[in-house]
Amino acid sequence: MKKIVLLSATLLLAISMLFAGGVAESKAAPAAPAVSYEVTEPITIEWWHALEQQYWPLVDEIVGGFNSTHPLIKVEAKYIGNYTTLNETLVAAHAAGTGLPALSAANTPYVAEYGKGGLTEDLTPYIKATNYDIDDFGAGMIAATSYEGKQVTVPFLISTQVMYYNKTMAEKEGIVIPAKIDDMEAFLAKATKKAADGTTTRWATIIPGWDQWYFETFYLNSGVKIVNDDRVSTDLAGPAATALTKKFQDWVKKGYTYWASGTSASSNMRQNFIDQKAFSVIHTSSLYNTYINLVKDFEVGMAWLPAGETKKSEIGGSVLLIPAKNDQKTKNAAWEFLQYLIGKDVNMKWADGTGYIPTRNSVLNTSEGQEFLQRKPAFKAIFDNLDEINPRIQHAGWNQLATIWKSYLDQIMIEGVSVDENLQLMAEEINEVLADSE
Amino acid sequence: MKQQKSLHRRIQEGKDFGTVLPALLFLGIFVYYPVVQVVRISFTNWNLINDNYSYVGMKNWIWLFQGSGTKYLINSLKVTALYTIGELAITIIGGMLFAIIFNRITKSFSVMRALVFLPKYVAMSSAAVVFIWILNTQNGILNYFLEQLGQSRVNWLGDRNRALGSILMLTGWRTVGYGMMIYIASMRGISSSYYEAASIDGASKFVQFTRITLPLLSPTTLFLFVTTFISAMKVFQSVDVLTGGGPYRSTEVIVFMIYKYAMEDFRMDRAATIAVFFFVILLAITAATMKISSKRVNYDA
Numbered sequence: 162m163k164k165i166v167l168l169s170a171t172l173l174l175a176i177s178m179l180f181a182g183g184v185a186e187s188k189a190a191p192a193a194p195a196v197s198y199e200v201t202e203p204i205t206i207e208w209w210h211a212l213e214q215q216y217w218p219l220v221d222e223i224v225g226g227f228n229s230t231h232p233l234i235k236v237e238a239k240y241i242g243n244y245t246t247l248n249e250t251l252v253a254a255h256a257a258g259t260g261l262p263a264l265s266a267a268n269t270p271y272v273a274e275y276g277k278g279g280l281t282e283d284l285t286p287y288i289k290a291t292n293y294d295i296d297d298f299g300a301g302m303i304a305a306t307s308y309e310g311k312q313v314t315v316p317f318l319i320s321t322q323v324m325y326y327n328k329t330m331a332e333k334e335g336i337v338i339p340a341k342i343d344d345m346e347a348f349l350a351k352a353t354k355k356a357a358d359g360t361t362t363r364w365a366t367i368i369p370g371w372d373q374w375y376f377e378t379f380y381l382n383s384g385v386k387i388v389n390d391d392r393v394s395t396d397l398a399g400p401a402a403t404a405l406t407k408k409f410q411d412w413v414k415k416g417y418t419y420w421a422s423g424t425s426a427s428s429n430m431r432q433n434f435i436d437q438k439a440f441s442v443i444h445t446s447s448l449y450n451t452y453i454n455l456v457k458d459f460e461v462g463m464a465w466l467p468a469g470e471t472k473k474s475e476i477g478g479s480v481l482l483i484p485a486k487n488d489q490k491t492k493n494a495a496w497e498f499l500q501y502l503i504g505k506d507v508n509m510k511w512a513d514g515t516g517y518i519p520t521r522n523s524v525l526n527t528s529e530g531q532e533f534l535q536r537k538p539a540f541k542a543i544f545d546n547l548d549e550i551n552p553r554i555q556h557a558g559w560n561q562l563a564t565i566w567k568s569y570l571d572q573i574m575i576e577g578v579s580v581d582e583n584l585q586l587m588a589e590e591i592n593e594v595l596a597d598s599e
Numbered sequence: 600m601k602q603q604k605s606l607h608r609r610i611q612e613g614k615d616f617g618t619v620l621p622a623l624l625f626l627g628i629f630v631y632y633p634v635v636q637v638v639r640i641s642f643t644n645w646n647l648i649n650d651n652y653s654y655v656g657m658k659n660w661i662w663l664f665q666g667s668g669t670k671y672l673i674n675s676l677k678v679t680a681l682y683t684i685g686e687l688a689i690t691i692i693g694g695m696l697f698a699i700i701f702n703r704i705t706k707s708f709s710v711m712r713a714l715v716f717l718p719k720y721v722a723m724s725s726a727a728v729v730f731i732w733i734l735n736t737q738n739g740i741l742n743y744f745l746e747q748l749g750q751s752r753v754n755w756l757g758d759r760n761r762a763l764g765s766i767l768m769l770t771g772w773r774t775v776g777y778g779m780m781i782y783i784a785s786m787r788g789i790s791s792s793y794y795e796a797a798s799i800d801g802a803s804k805f806v807q808f809t810r811i812t813l814p815l816l817s818p819t820t821l822f823l824f825v826t827t828f829i830s831a832m833k834v835f836q837s838v839d840v841l842t843g844g845g846p847y848r849s850t851e852v853i854v855f856m857i858y859k860y861a862m863e864d865f866r867m868d869r870a871a872t873i874a875v876f877f878f879v880i881l882l883a884i885t886a887a888t889m890k891i892s893s894k895r896v897n898y899d900a
Contacts, residue, residue: 249862256647274865278648423757424843429737557646561864571847575757590667597662 197493198290204494205235206263211247211479212240212515219514227501234494244268244479251484255280261484263495264502266317269305269476270374270563273555276308282483283311287496297505297521305476305552314480315503318517320447321474321543321550322378324366327440328462336440338464342379345408345467349417352440361416366441367430368409370422370571373563374477375443379405382469388556393596397566398588406573406580413574420574422567431455445477446543449516463539465546473551478517509533518543558598565590634878640871647867659872668869672876675853678763679832682852685767686774686831691823693771694778695816699808702783712783716776723773727840730769731756734841759849762842766850769837778823785819786812821892825885832881853877 212220217240224238239262241247248271254260255278267275275281288295295303295312302316326338339348352365369375380387383405386396396402412418421430431448433439435455443466444452452461466474481502483495501507505521512519512533518540524530525547534541543550556562569587573580641659645652662668701712718726733741734755742752755765793811802810835854838844844851844859851859853873861870 245863252647252862252865274648278646278865279650280648423845424841425731425735425756429735432737561866564859564864568845568847571845575846576759593667 198287198496200233200490200493200497202490203233203235204490205237206491206494206498208236208238208498209241209247209251209262209265210238211242211244211266211268214240216515219510223502223507223510226507227498231497231501234497236498252280255484255486258486261487263483263487263491264499265482265484266479267314267482268479269553270559272306272314272480272553273308273559274557275482276311276313277557279485280482281308281313282485282487282492283313284315284483284496285312288312291496291500293500297523299520299522299525299547299550301476301548301550301552302520306480308555314482315499316476316520317481317503318447318478318511318515319476319520320445320478320517321476322375322443322466323446323474323542324441324443324464324466325434325448325452326462326464327434327437327459329459330437330440331462338441338462339467340465342383342405342408342467342469345412349412349415353415353417355416359416361419363437364419364433364439365417366443367421367433367439368418368443369426369430370420370567370574371426373567373570374475376409376570378466378474379409379469381473381475382466382471384470388554388559388562388595392556392599393592395562395588395591395595397591398584403580403584406570406584409570410573410577410580414577420571422571422575445516446518446540447478447516449537449539450514451516461539463542465542465549471549472546473549474546475551475553556595556598558594561594561598562591565594637871637874637878640867641875643868645867645871647861647865652868655868659868662869663872663876668873671848671851671856672873674848675851675856676880678850679834679852679854681763682767682770682834683828683831685763686770686834687824687827689767689771690774690778690827691820693775694823695782697775697779698782698786701779702786712776712779716780718773719777721773723836724840726769726773727837730765730772731841734765734768756842757846759846762846762850766834766837766841769841770831770834774827778827781819781823782816785816789815824892825888828888829881829885832877832884 220238224236241250306314306316336352339345349365354363356362383401385402434442481499483492569583643652644655736754756762797807833854834852838855842850844855857870857873860866
């Protein structure tokens with residue numbers, strides 16, 4: 162009996178190893194080139210998104226508009242969760258090779274990893290075959306949604322980093338929003354309020370530490386190369402990065418600001434601004450509508466982030482992609498729906514109904530853009546700097562880098578530990594990750 | 600005659616094996632095959648998204664034990680061990696204390712027992728979301744009560760010295776009732792004749808507890824220890840919802856570490872390496888526990 166069990170176990174192991182060996186190196190054969198991108202028969206497709214409940218009426222309206230004008234295609238919109246959950250679900254479905262949506266939204270930092278891993282369909286042939294006017298998007302947006310020259314995604318709901326401030330308070334107290342990082346110290350000192358015992362009663366600003374996207378801009382504009390040109394090392398422990406990190410730490414120590422990290426950091430920060438416990442906050446422009454709707458006691462202003470050597474910002478929000486493992490019929494239907502979702506008219510609906518920026522040149526630089534500004538005047542800060550919005554840094558090890566960076570900065574800001582020492586340790590780890598991922 | 604017997608025995612053995620074969624196949628496909636695959640992945644550079652990968656020898660193991668992964672592995676092992684000790688203490692000591700308090704056969708105590716046990720039915724993710732708001736630094740009800748008592752607000756989830764304790768608050772709220780119910784059931788199984796005899800001999804309640812109840816509860820304690828130990832070592836949901844492993848990895852338990860490498864960083868190769876190592880640790884500790892405890896557990900009850 163023992164022998165039989167042993168034999169069975171050995172056989173099982175051998176079969177599994179044999180099967181394991183068989184799948185190594187290549188799991189899927191490359192898809193045959195498609196001849197036609199047209200939809201010729203009825204099909205129902207799924208679109209995965211991360212738009213929260215407040216946007217569902219808008220999603221229903223837009224999807225309903227597509228379904229009523231495209232009789233062959235029925236789209237079912239599916240809310241998966243936030244972008245992290247959406248990413249996990251999508252990647253799991255891709256790895257399994259089943260249960261994929263026809264079309265999915267994804268957060269902008271994933272473009273490089275998805276592109277490199279072959280998760281996304283290269284849309285370049287679709288664009289050529291259907292003469293789609295991709296150039297109506299700005300060059301920065303095209304670059305942000307491409308990987309190694311291939312259009313692996315397209316811009317969908319685009320945002321950037323901005324500073325929201327209490328305009329009423331600024332006018333009343335004569336606080337000037339800093340245009341330069343060098344002006345920050347004076348601004349922070351003036352906008353901060355302290356009690357007699359030295360504790361802060363009103364922060365001048367709040368710096369989000371939960372997502373490196375928010376503080377990344379400060380480093381880039383200070384001349385820091387987050388990923389060096391050699392692609393396997395970082396300058397995050399260099400003199401410029403160290404000086405800026407020390408500045409942040411100093412501002413935290415002085416009680417001018419706090420480093421917002423942790424699970425409730427975003428909502429706490431927002432509430433502090435609404436409760437006027439913070440003069441300003443650094444957040445995403447996509448939350449403009451949310452801030453406007455929640456703030457009742459003062460006027461909300463929006464400003465471009467303080468500049469250093471440059472005044473760049475980085476693209477945020479989401480892109481749209483077609484999973485590469487779908488069959489061609491599904492891909493064709495998805496391409497049809499994708500064009501509709503990012504079309505000029507629908508793009509304006511998204512921009513009006515959410516806090517995202519209009520993405521099309523044919524809107525931004527025309528009277529339609531001016532009309533949009535009349536409806537949302539605070540967006541002038543963004544419209545004046547559209548050329549400064551840059552693609553995200555694309556590296557297959559980016560997410561790992563971001564995790565390490567956030568973790569070290571959290572500790573530096575919250576515990577006040579040595580900047581030099583910790584940045585050195587951090588850079589060593591990041592270099593290892595970059596070299597291993599490239 | 601002898602040959603006939605031997606043939607009959609073999610047929611019988613074949614039948615016996617046939618009855619367990621479906622279970623063996625099930626285990627093989629859904630348990631052992633994935634385990635073998637995880638071991639194999641730990642020797643590759645698979646990044647989850649990419650269909651192609653190659654074998655990299657011991658690279659991931661070197662990263663884990665001699666590279667930048669070592670300090671995070673040690674950190675996660677430490678955090679997991681602390682959490683496990685906390686959950687074991689809550690379930691076993693807390694459960695026993697509650698069992699002593701609530702072991703009364705009256706309707707009111709029955710209702711109170713149900714109230715203590717009820718949180719076990721609440722899904723961990725839902726409970727964690729509720730605790731996020733209870734523990735919120737600015738608007739949380741816990742800090743509100745502290746302020747009413749003249750104390751300053753506490754950063755429950757954002758302070759590295761408190762975050763793990765805050766997660767254990769949620770754990771305690773959910774599991775203490777479970778420990779209590781298991782102990783009560785076991786206590787009621789102890790024959791009253793032991794206590795009667797001890798009373799006649801003049802033993803105090805405390806002596807009765809330490810000399811009769813505790814030893815006869817040892818199989819239950821072993822059961823709670825092993826099951827709680829394994830579940831505590833694999834804690835994930837509460838950490839994921841409450842702290843996301845932060846602040847700065849101070850609550851990054853080992854399962855969360857595996858998840859982070861696999862699903863956030865797409866490093867399935869590194870995640871698999873940690874998973875294999877963790878599997879071996881769990882196996883070794885469980886085996887050691889069973890061996891040590893077999894000499895000390897009293898099954899007379």
